Amino acid sequence: MIQTKSLxxxxxxxxxxxxxxxxxxxxxxxxxLGPNGAGKSTTMRMILGLDHATSGTASVNGHPYAxxxxxxxxxxxxxxxRALNPDRTARAHLRSLAATHGINYSRVEEVIELTGLRSVAxxxxxxxxxxxxxxLGIAVALLGDPKTLILDEPVNxxxxxxxxxxxxxxxxxxxxxxxxxxxxxxxxxMELSADHLIxxxxxxxxxxxxxxxxxxxxxxxxxxxxxxxxxEMANWLKQPGVRIERLASDAIEVYGLTATQIGDAAAKQSxxxxxxxxxxxxxxxxxxxxxxSATEYRSESFDNYAGQGGQR
Amino acid sequence: MSNMPFATPxxxxxxxxxxxxxxxxxxxxxxxxxxxxIADMRRTPPPTWQPLAPPLNTPPNPNAPTSPVAGxxxxxxxxxxxxxTPSRYLATPPPQSPMTTDNPPTPTIPQNxxxxxxxxxxxxxxxxxxxxPEKYFGYDHYLRQQQRVENFNVSPNFSTPTPPPNLxxxxxxxxxxxxxxxxxxxxxxxxxxxxxxxxxxxxxxAPAMPMTAxxxxxxxxxSSHTSQLSHxxxxxxxxxxAAAQPKPVKLxxxxxxxxxxxxFFRVLRSESLKLRSVASTWWxxxxxxxxTIGMGALxxxxxxxxxxxxxxxxxxxSTADLLRDMxxxxxxxxxxxxxxxxxxxxxxxxxxxxxATGAVRATLTAVPKRxxxxxxxxxxxxxxxxxxxxxxxYVAALIGWGFISKYGVDDRFTLQGLRVIAxxxxxxxxxxxxxxxxxxxxxSTVGGISxxxxxxxxxxxxxxxxxxxxxxxxGEYLIGSAATWLYNFNEITLPLxxxxxxxxxLKGLWVTGIWALVPLIAGTIMLGKRDVGSFG
Numbered sequence: 138m139i140q141t142k143s144l145x146x147x148x149x150x151x152x153x154x155x156x157x158x159x160x161x162x163x164x165x166x167x168x169x170l171g172p173n174g175a176g177k178s179t180t181m182r183m184i185l186g187l188d189h190a191t192s193g194t195a196s197v198n199g200h201p202y203a204x205x206x207x208x209x210x211x212x213x214x215x216x217x218x219r220a221l222n223p224d225r226t227a228r229a230h231l232r233s234l235a236a237t238h239g240i241n242y243s244r245v246e247e248v249i250e251l252t253g254l255r256s257v258a259x260x261x262x263x264x265x266x267x268x269x270x271x272x273l274g275i276a277v278a279l280l281g282d283p284k285t286l287i288l289d290e291p292v293n294x295x296x297x298x299x300x301x302x303x304x305x306x307x308x309x310x311x312x313x314x315x316x317x318x319x320x321x322x323x324x325x326x327m328e329l330s331a332d333h334l335i336x337x338x339x340x341x342x343x344x345x346x347x348x349x350x351x352x353x354x355x356x357x358x359x360x361x362x363x364x365x366x367x368x369e370m371a372n373w374l375k376q377p378g379v380r381i382e383r384l385a386s387d388a389i390e391v392y393g394l395t396a397t398q399i400g401d402a403a404a405k406q407s408x409x410x411x412x413x414x415x416x417x418x419x420x421x422x423x424x425x426x427x428x429x430s431a432t433e434y435r436s437e438s439f440d441n442y443a444g445q446g447g448q449r
Numbered sequence: 450m451s452n453m454p455f456a457t458p459x460x461x462x463x464x465x466x467x468x469x470x471x472x473x474x475x476x477x478x479x480x481x482x483x484x485x486x487i488a489d490m491r492r493t494p495p496p497t498w499q500p501l502a503p504p505l506n507t508p509p510n511p512n513a514p515t516s517p518v519a520g521x522x523x524x525x526x527x528x529x530x531x532x533x534t535p536s537r538y539l540a541t542p543p544p545q546s547p548m549t550t551d552n553p554p555t556p557t558i559p560q561n562x563x564x565x566x567x568x569x570x571x572x573x574x575x576x577x578x579x580x581x582p583e584k585y586f587g588y589d590h591y592l593r594q595q596q597r598v599e600n601f602n603v604s605p606n607f608s609t610p611t612p613p614p615n616l617x618x619x620x621x622x623x624x625x626x627x628x629x630x631x632x633x634x635x636x637x638x639x640x641x642x643x644x645x646x647x648x649x650x651x652x653x654x655a656p657a658m659p660m661t662a663x664x665x666x667x668x669x670x671x672s673s674h675t676s677q678l679s680h681x682x683x684x685x686x687x688x689x690x691a692a693a694q695p696k697p698v699k700l701x702x703x704x705x706x707x708x709x710x711x712x713f714f715r716v717l718r719s720e721s722l723k724l725r726s727v728a729s730t731w732w733x734x735x736x737x738x739x740x741t742i743g744m745g746a747l748x749x750x751x752x753x754x755x756x757x758x759x760x761x762x763x764x765x766x767s768t769a770d771l772l773r774d775m776x777x778x779x780x781x782x783x784x785x786x787x788x789x790x791x792x793x794x795x796x797x798x799x800x801x802x803x804x805a806t807g808a809v810r811a812t813l814t815a816v817p818k819r820x821x822x823x824x825x826x827x828x829x830x831x832x833x834x835x836x837x838x839x840x841x842x843y844v845a846a847l848i849g850w851g852f853i854s855k856y857g858v859d860d861r862f863t864l865q866g867l868r869v870i871a872x873x874x875x876x877x878x879x880x881x882x883x884x885x886x887x888x889x890x891x892x893s894t895v896g897g898i899s900x901x902x903x904x905x906x907x908x909x910x911x912x913x914x915x916x917x918x919x920x921x922x923x924g925e926y927l928i929g930s931a932a933t934w935l936y937n938f939n940e941i942t943l944p945l946x947x948x949x950x951x952x953x954x955l956k957g958l959w960v961t962g963i964w965a966l967v968p969l970i971a972g973t974i975m976l977g978k979r980d981v982g983s984f985g
Contacts, residue, residue: 182982186817187810189980203817210708216982220810222727222802229726230811236719237815239709277811282706 138163138316139184139285144193146179146340153179155340156193161318163284166311168331168348169320172428175337177320178216181287185214197285209238209281215288218274223263227254227273230262231280238281245280252276253299267294275303285316292326304330324421338428348420355423356416359392360399363412370408374399390416716816716825724829729798734833737791738841744784745845749852752780756856776858778869781846782936785873788841789880789929792834793905796884797897799830804892809981823889823973827882834881838874846870872936872954880905880932882965889972905929925952931960 139161146154154176161167171177182188184195186202194201197212205211221230231245249258252272257265262273271294278286286307292300307330311317321327327334334351336344344351364370367387375381379393391399396415403410418426709715724730752775803809816822846861860866883904888897905928912924924930934957 179982182980185814185982187813187980187982189978205817206710207708208711208817209815210704210706214814216814217807217810220807222723222806222808224727224729225723226726229722233719233722233726234811234815236722237711237715239707239712239715241707244706281708282704 138199139195139197139287139318140199141180141184141195142193144180144183144195145191146176146183146188147191152340154183154190157337157340157342159335159342159345161285161316161335162333163316164311164314165332166307166317166319166330167333167335168327169318169335169337170327170424171337171343174339176340177337178289180337181214181216181289181318181320184287185212185216187216207238207281209234209240210283212285212287213278213281213283214286215271215274215278215291217289218270218293221262221273223261225262226259227262227265227276228258230273231276234277234280240281244282248276248279251279253302268296268299271295272299275306283315285318286310287318289320290322291319292321292323300326324419324424328420336424336427343427352417352420352423355426356418357392358395359390359416360394360396361388361390361412361414361416362399362403362410363388364403364408364410366408369406370403373402373406388412392416711816711818711821713821713825716821717828719815720822720825720829724799724833727802729802730795730833733791733795733798734837737788737795738837738844740787740791741781741784741838741841742845742848744787745781745842745849746852748780748783749849753852753856756853775853775856776860776866776869777846777850777853778842778860778866780849780853780857781842782869782873784845785876785933785936786929788838789877789905789932790902792838792877792881793884793901794898795834796830796881797888797901798894799826800885800888801892801894801897804981805894813981819976820973823969823976827885827969830881830885831878835874835878838877839870842870842873869936875958876932876935876961879935879961879965880928882969883928883961886965886968886972890968890975926960928961928964931957931964933957935961 139159141157141159144154144157145152157176157180169177169181179188180195183190184197184202196202197205202208202212225233228245228249231248232242235242235245249255252275254269254272254276257269262270265273271291275288275291278288288307291303291307295303304326307317307319311332319327319331328348331348333347334344335342336346346354361384362370363385365387367389371381371383371389374391374394379391382390382392384390396413400410400413403413803812812822813819846866850857850859850861860869884897884901887901887904888894891897891900908927909924909929912920912927934952935954
């Protein structure tokens, strides 16, 4: 359980995090979203006590981080996988961290095995690829079997097998009852992993909401319908408050009625339905819509980019 | 008979579901009259788990009794058997009611020029076939399925059965929590859908918001076309709203990994491991040792040749006498300046390497008490430098003695000699600590090394060049010269001085000590205040 109360961080005149009050609950995966420069990494660093807050407090399992007697057992963090000496082997790095808490070397081997680093554990950490370094960071986070996990972009650089593994891992850990605090820019992965979302923009909290509520709020009520009797169906369903868009010769999109109602109506009229898909937006669309005005570093539209073309 | 598979091509149900032995003349259209109670169903132990899909080419047993649900291939999952891994959940479509005995429509193969790899027959909407298990992940939905299965053989006016007890084998090993007091089971089944079974249906226009403290500013915009949700068990939307209910906190099980408190000695051990596991440490120490021993040997050889051929070098008799008083240990300390150079670099790199690579974040995440980290590093560095100096200086003394054994004073095994070497090692340690403190204060490798080496080498030159007398006085108090008083005593030429006001061992000790301690304390305080999150 992570709690912050009016957490603020100012660098001179710029406010990186503005009076943030959030609660990250155990037993579910909480996704931490926000545009670049929103203050996500700063918040995570303040939770871990690496940066000092200008005002406000952050606590983990009820205590500030500096007061924990076994920090690696309470919180496992992956903030930057490159936070290690590149001349040291992964095994030595893990062992040195394990030694601070009196953790047995068998646990180090266990964690190396778990993250799939067995074959490269004795190579210098500086020679690791991006994915291997990321796995080592996850190994460091899991070393003390923590009750809380704070992961900043854990799937950055991982191959699909690794991405799937991280997804299943955070799911499994959340099911065990741990608190998982996950920050990622990969919306498709976030949609699959997270149960609860905390969205930040320009240092301010935009939303702390469950995934389903967020998507439902951004979704229109409607469905895509495909049927051989599509014209009759469209005429039947037309009413004030309902908008119908023609997609293909046998498909329409109906806005304003639930899939249930359309299906019932079709069944009553004995129109066979070849497809009835309720409309939902993806997390990406819902998120971009919400943070549209709150993005600080926005890319320019490239429609007018007159660069060199490719070869003929 | 009790080892029958769960489903056969002719749609037989396992025996324990039926009230009595199946009657071969059983009418397919008539529903069974004797409905077992739910208690009866549960009392009978279920058969052992069998694979669900029977082999395709198994011919139907002509002697087997027909069941009311003829002609449909069904997969069945007993209510008491729940798979424990989430990825193997199976969609369990509800069985067809006995009233509708329509055969599924025969598929019409489309006339294509290209063969179709797999053709899915069209299924009527009344029998939903879910391809994604997501819709069936809901705990409530699972229970509703279960109720449908249980209600199949039950007369319509039977009351709603209570859900089965929440007993799973692994829950008994939770540890501190007695059975029954355990919160909702920790399966992925319930990860999204908490709350107690039988959550009332919630109309869509009023979604329940989670009861988190300080609820955010974001409010979903009220849309004009939301309509009341009619009851539909299969939509999956109810499960989504069940997820919005506040769930009981799931406490994690006890950890099987032994993790102990962070104590100073554990941090010390960790620092020692870190220093040992980096190649640059060994290289620097090797160079320092080689320099010391090399310098000692070189000086010994030079002195020997000077003494043997004084006229060739043109030295007076008094200088030769002086040389006669050279002891082995004093010879060993002749190369101290070079060793101090390397030791300073080691001291600075020890701390600034962590800043530069960002490893300080990993260290301070594991040990948030920053003063403990600094003190452990200080102790580690001191012990390393002291022992290395001791060993290399002693070896240098032995080798040097090999050259000047005929001419000098043998103090290799005397207390005086030991004092010299110990004093020299102490001087090296304090200089290393000074360099470490400079690195801690400045944070950068380049700044640290240049400042430390400048203080050791450049400042004495400046003070000696300046014409004023106070410049010379200041020059005495610089770290390089103050440190020499820790080992620069020769019982024959200079008395061992323990006075405060005279330059001697004690004065050298406290001046060098202040040089090391003041930046160290300042650096520790600065580290405590500084933001280390974005280093490296």
